[in-house]
Amino acid sequence: MKLFNSKALLLSTLLGSVSAAGIASADTEMRLTYVMADSINVLGDPVMGINFSEHQLSKAMFEPLIFDFDARTGESGLRPNLATSWEVIDPLRWRFKLREGVTFHNGNPFNARAVQFSIMRVMDPDFQTSDKFKGIPITAVEIIDDYTVDIVTSEPVPILPANLTRNGAFILDPDHYEGLTADEARFSPMGTGPYRLVEYRPDDRIILARHDDYWGWTPESNIEEIVIRFIPELSTAVSELIDGSIDIVRISPDLAETVDAADGVSVIIAQSTNKAMMAFNQSKHPEMADPRVRLALNHAIDREGLVDALAFGQHDLISLTTVNPPFENPDLTPYAYDPDLARQMLAEAGYADGFSIDVIDVMVPDAFTWSEIVAEYWRQVGVDVGEVRLLDWTVVRERWANRTLGVHSFSWAAPENTPLTDLYSISDQRQTNSTHWLHEEFEELYSQLLVEMDEDERQRLNYRMQEIAYFDPPWAPLFRQPQVVGVSDRVGGYRPHPAFSQADWASIYIKTE
Amino acid sequence: MFPALAPAHYTEAKMAYIVQRLLYGLVVIFFALTLAFLLAYVIGDPVLMYVGADAPAEVVAEYRRQLGFDRPVYVQYLEFMGGVLQGDLGQSYRQRAPVMPILLERLGYSAELAIPAIILAVVVSVPVGVLSAVRRNSLADYLARTGALVGQAAPSFWIGLMAIFFFASHLGWLPSSGRAPPGSDLLTRLSHMVMPVVILALMPLAYLTRIMRSSVLEVISEDYIRTARAKGLSERRVVIVHAVRNALIPYVTLLALQFGWILAGSMVIESVFAWPGMGRLLMDSIRLLDIPVIAAGLSMVAVIFVLLNLLADILYTVLDPRVSNK
Numbered sequence: 008m009k010l011f012n013s014k015a016l017l018l019s020t021l022l023g024s025v026s027a028a029g030i031a032s033a034d035t036e037m038r039l040t041y042v043m044a045d046s047i048n049v050l051g052d053p054v055m056g057i058n059f060s061e062h063q064l065s066k067a068m069f070e071p072l073i074f075d076f077d078a079r080t081g082e083s084g085l086r087p088n089l090a091t092s093w094e095v096i097d098p099l100r101w102r103f104k105l106r107e108g109v110t111f112h113n114g115n116p117f118n119a120r121a122v123q124f125s126i127m128r129v130m131d132p133d134f135q136t137s138d139k140f141k142g143i144p145i146t147a148v149e150i151i152d153d154y155t156v157d158i159v160t161s162e163p164v165p166i167l168p169a170n171l172t173r174n175g176a177f178i179l180d181p182d183h184y185e186g187l188t189a190d191e192a193r194f195s196p197m198g199t200g201p202y203r204l205v206e207y208r209p210d211d212r213i214i215l216a217r218h219d220d221y222w223g224w225t226p227e228s229n230i231e232e233i234v235i236r237f238i239p240e241l242s243t244a245v246s247e248l249i250d251g252s253i254d255i256v257r258i259s260p261d262l263a264e265t266v267d268a269a270d271g272v273s274v275i276i277a278q279s280t281n282k283a284m285m286a287f288n289q290s291k292h293p294e295m296a297d298p299r300v301r302l303a304l305n306h307a308i309d310r311e312g313l314v315d316a317l318a319f320g321q322h323d324l325i326s327l328t329t330v331n332p333p334f335e336n337p338d339l340t341p342y343a344y345d346p347d348l349a350r351q352m353l354a355e356a357g358y359a360d361g362f363s364i365d366v367i368d369v370m371v372p373d374a375f376t377w378s379e380i381v382a383e384y385w386r387q388v389g390v391d392v393g394e395v396r397l398l399d400w401t402v403v404r405e406r407w408a409n410r411t412l413g414v415h416s417f418s419w420a421a422p423e424n425t426p427l428t429d430l431y432s433i434s435d436q437r438q439t440n441s442t443h444w445l446h447e448e449f450e451e452l453y454s455q456l457l458v459e460m461d462e463d464e465r466q467r468l469n470y471r472m473q474e475i476a477y478f479d480p481p482w483a484p485l486f487r488q489p490q491v492v493g494v495s496d497r498v499g500g501y502r503p504h505p506a507f508s509q510a511d512w513a514s515i516y517i518k519t520e
Numbered sequence: 521m522f523p524a525l526a527p528a529h530y531t532e533a534k535m536a537y538i539v540q541r542l543l544y545g546l547v548v549i550f551f552a553l554t555l556a557f558l559l560a561y562v563i564g565d566p567v568l569m570y571v572g573a574d575a576p577a578e579v580v581a582e583y584r585r586q587l588g589f590d591r592p593v594y595v596q597y598l599e600f601m602g603g604v605l606q607g608d609l610g611q612s613y614r615q616r617a618p619v620m621p622i623l624l625e626r627l628g629y630s631a632e633l634a635i636p637a638i639i640l641a642v643v644v645s646v647p648v649g650v651l652s653a654v655r656r657n658s659l660a661d662y663l664a665r666t667g668a669l670v671g672q673a674a675p676s677f678w679i680g681l682m683a684i685f686f687f688a689s690h691l692g693w694l695p696s697s698g699r700a701p702p703g704s705d706l707l708t709r710l711s712h713m714v715m716p717v718v719i720l721a722l723m724p725l726a727y728l729t730r731i732m733r734s735s736v737l738e739v740i741s742e743d744y745i746r747t748a749r750a751k752g753l754s755e756r757r758v759v760i761v762h763a764v765r766n767a768l769i770p771y772v773t774l775l776a777l778q779f780g781w782i783l784a785g786s787m788v789i790e791s792v793f794a795w796p797g798m799g800r801l802l803m804d805s806i807r808l809l810d811i812p813v814i815a816a817g818l819s820m821v822a823v824i825f826v827l828l829n830l831l832a833d834i835l836y837t838v839l840d841p842r843v844s845n846k
């Protein structure tokens with residue numbers, strides 16, 4: 008027994024010292040370890056990415072002409088990136104001045120030809136992608152000189168600069184991609200981003216190294232290597248964060264307190280554009296064809312209570328409609344929690360005894376908790392809500408495509424924060440209009456908003472459409488989910504992008520004091 | 521009572537027995553392939569997993585064509601099985617690369633955990649099981665039985681998480697998860713393996729200890745053991761030479777099956793410990809309906825099961841020649 012103990016002690020001391028040495032060397036080597044949740048199946052072709060992780064990762068290796076977030080200040084809003092300035096020449100032509108002295112990871116220069124290649128490659132009718140950038144009616148990218156391009160469209164595209172922040176518009180090296188097949192391109196990145204790919208080990212780790220010639224480094228930038236790890240079990244990842252082997256991991260709100268209490272680790276609670284919501288499928292529930300029923304269901308929900316329970320009590324996160332600040336209609340206020348009004352509206356619609364919602368389809372695990380709470384609110388006004396069930400993603404995808412989900416709950420954010428993009432989510436012009444909501448005036452205004460270049464008129468259209476969606480609600484908008492991220496105290500310059508599908512990798516550094 | 525067999529007959533019977541088991545195995549593998557292929561179709565439409573949520577119909581149609589789903593299911597099935605016969609398991613939808621090298625690489629990572637785990641299970645379960653049987657109702661026996669009960673009953677993911685919290689976060693002795701980074705030295709590699717290997721071994725270890733104990737108990741009351749003792753052999757010799765050898769017959773069969781269970785259990789352990797093995801590969805492939813990988817992966821598990829059973833059957837004939845005769 009004694010022998011066993013001493014051997015165990017020896018082994019543990021040995022392994023402990025190895026582990027400690029590993030952590031110490033990560034400190035000195037300026038390595039950042041970042042955990043991603045989704046599996047990465049696209050590295051080299053940003054427009055083919057379909058999940059948060061793929062989008063985030065591509066921003067480390069590629070860049071757009073224009074970006075919309077600065078992690079150093081936390082400010083949103085469009086700002087120069089590979090383009091230094093832009094102007095409207097006429098409604099169908101935008102001119103972009105390009106940044107000089109930028110190189111791809113292989114040393115090739117970034118110039119107008121790269122912009123033309125990258126954008127027109129996606130616009131080629133034979134090129135298939137589900138990224139919405141493909142839907143923008145760009146007909147040509149004309150090279151004015153080496154560092155000036157005109158983007159020509161067949162219809163006015165008032166939000167073109169915002170559209171250019173999307174992964175679909177990331178700039179690729181033409182010389183590298185021209186020789187690759189579509190499958191090869193998926194795994195062979197060549198961009199201008201701050202980090203370049205060193206190694207890809209599926210489901211294990213991705214290793215990125217500093218691109219020394221990157222134009223956007225600041226004096227603080229000191230990271231030599233980024234290791235992206237895939238840890239499916241969140242408890243394991245949190246343990247790794249606490250023991251110092253990883254630096255950044257997105258966590259669930261219920262873990263915030265535990266993580267914050269640990270030494271050497273802090274929790275960032277950041278605002279986001281990710282909307283928690285419930286959607287009414289009018290095709291499956293004929294009762295919901297009457298707007299009063301949908302309004303009643305909205306008034307039955309105590310949003311302040313929800314936010315107190317699930318979003319750290321930040322009441323400014325409560326959603327009005329599908330549109331995010333700062334573009335919300337100032338004349339509207341969040342739906343008041345008024346169960347009596349809800350019952351009265353149901354009675355006026357002919358459902359004094361309530362009606363039945365057999366099932367709430369929960370599309371993402373995050374949505375399960377608020378779906379159960381909302382189900383209870385609805386029961387309290389006489390609606391007979393049956394099962395709240397979390398669907399597997401394979402089932403969700405099929406029913407989403409076929410528009411056959413029942414009352415469904417999910418959270419959602421577009422990469423770019425524009426009213427047009429958010430209003431699109433409830434428009435019938437969206438092929439997967441999951442609510443079957445169709446409001447003629449809304450659709451007409453949406454078509455106008457798509458091409459209207461005048462900012463004042465755009466605002467008027469946006470506010471009117473929000474009014475329509477507020478009084479004839481296709482959804483029950485709930486709140487914008489705060490982003491909760493556990494970050495090692497040795498990391499500086501990190502802030503999550505509001506849509507979480509992008510990241511400002513170059514701003515992150517290791518504190519050296 | 522059995523008539524003595526001539527050596528030639530004996531070998532023939534043994535061969536016939538093994539060939540029969542091998543044929544059974546092929547049937548099992550055939551059904552495993554078919555089932556895996558069809559199951560993936562029942563779960564959902566794989567194309568939808570590889571395009572964005574709002575993909576236009578023409579993009580979905582193009583993907584369907586690229587992945588070959590525009591053809592009838594039976595054509596796809598026949599093509600898939602035809603490919604398998606020629607050793608071509610197709611291309612992974614996720615990684616756009618041939619399935620076989622992907623599977624073999626990840627199987628290798630799983631083996632890094634599974635082989636040490638089964639060795640650990642054997643090395644511990646045989647002596648503890650024997651000791652527990654020979655010293656029945658002693659303190660050692662009670663401890664072994666309680667340990668076996670706990671090891672078998674406690675869910676491995678829970679033990680895994682508790683071990684991570686204790687040994688990694690609290691004591692800081694071991695890394696929490698993951699395979700050691702590429703280029704690490706041997707000790708770092710081993711330190712990453714300790715927790716997943718031990719926890720993966722717990723369940724088979726507990727089970728095999730109980731089997732060994734009950735098997736030895738059964739054998740020890742047989743007449744020939746009494747005879748051996750009556751001949752004046754030492755107790756150690758009676759137990760090791762006579763009792764343990766015979767008690768090993770059921771143990772070996774179950775050992776082979778337990779190795780299969782270790783492969784199955786690795787799905788959970790590899791997720792808890794973020795180990796990029798075959799269990800993780802299968803989990804992620806099922807989530808994304810990567811049919812060629814699911815079908816090939818499940819079939820590979822079936823092949824391993826069949827081979828292990830075959831190995832157990834062969835060992836059986838060695839340990840107990842009556843088997844092939846029967």
